[in-house]
Amino acid sequence: xxxxxxxxxxxxxxxxxxxxxxxxxxxxxxxxxxxxxxxxxxxxxxxxxxxxxxxxxxxxxxxxxxxxxxxxxxxxxxxxxxxxxxxxxxxxxxxxxxxxxxxxxxxxxxxxxxxxxxxxxxxxxxxxxxxxxxxxxxxxxxxxxxxxxxxxxxxxxxxxxxxxxxxxxxxxxxxxxxxxxxxxxxxxxxxxxxxxxxxxxxx
Ligand SMILES: C[S@@+](CC[C@H](N)C(=O)[O-])C[C@H]1O[C@@H](n2cnc3c(N)ncnc32)[C@H](O)[C@@H]1O
Numbered sequence: 001x002x003x004x005x006x007x008x009x010x011x012x013x014x015x016x017x018x019x020x021x022x023x024x025x026x027x028x029x030x031x032x033x034x035x036x037x038x039x040x041x042x043x044x045x046x047x048x049x050x051x052x053x054x055x056x057x058x059x060x061x062x063x064x065x066x067x068x069x070x071x072x073x074x075x076x077x078x079x080x081x082x083x084x085x086x087x088x089x090x091x092x093x094x095x096x097x098x099x100x101x102x103x104x105x106x107x108x109x110x111x112x113x114x115x116x117x118x119x120x121x122x123x124x125x126x127x128x129x130x131x132x133x134x135x136x137x138x139x140x141x142x143x144x145x146x147x148x149x150x151x152x153x154x155x156x157x158x159x160x161x162x163x164x165x166x167x168x169x170x171x172x173x174x175x176x177x178x179x180x181x182x183x184x185x186x187x188x189x190x191x192x193x194x195x196x197x198x199x200x201x202x203x
Contacts, residue, residue, distance in 0.1 A: 012088040018075065019048040024095035024129075027052065029081045029115070030102060034062035036176040037098075039168045041074035047095070051076035052084060082115065085123040094127045097134045101178040102147075104140040116147045125154055130197040135162065137191045139182050144190040157194040 015025045024047050031037045031051035041049040051074070053059040059078035066074055105113045124134065134151070138144040151157050166174045175183070182189055 023048050026096040027094050028098040033177050039174045041071050043166055049074040052079050052081045054080050082120055089127045091126050092129050095129050095132050100137045100176045104143045116150055121150045128196040132196045134194045139187050139189050151194045156196050160193045160195055162193045
């Protein structure tokens, strides 16, 4: 028997254990400072939002923002999504993943730190609900193309185009911090979405 301090809860908690309701759940991977997650949660009270941030100080800052001024439908934790996903997230339980500007880890010897590997993609798709979506944005065309190639290889996923269309309480578009900065700098940005469970059209 493992010591209770080192054991993961089995079975893992369900989203309704975590949020206290059965509303659909959207997960942002690497929310950074979390402004996007908070604004989206404020705009969408009928859904739950869960942020997973690997950097302790960013996660702590976001958690205290939520405590101070957050709506009740958002939670952020300090964790590595690649560990959390296979062990702690129920299959077919997440309505949407938001993945914006994942770190490209430029140096070849650091490529193993990139999020996108086959096992991660498999876990992501397994935990999506039927009809669930993945929203992806990047400023790094080469990495973006690699991620798209991985998703395109999954028969259950169908690509779709999307654009930012939500505004915050002050009428400003809801963007992530990196997105706002890169748009200001005029960098080309790459966006795509994938939906689970639709027939792939062969053209
Ligand atoms: C380039 S930043 C983008 C932040 C935010 N998405 C934005 O667009 O402003 C990437 C974020 O992903 C987080 N991150 C990287 N790997 C992660 C992992 N395995 N699990 C959770 N977060 C991760 C980083 O700490 C960082 O906050």
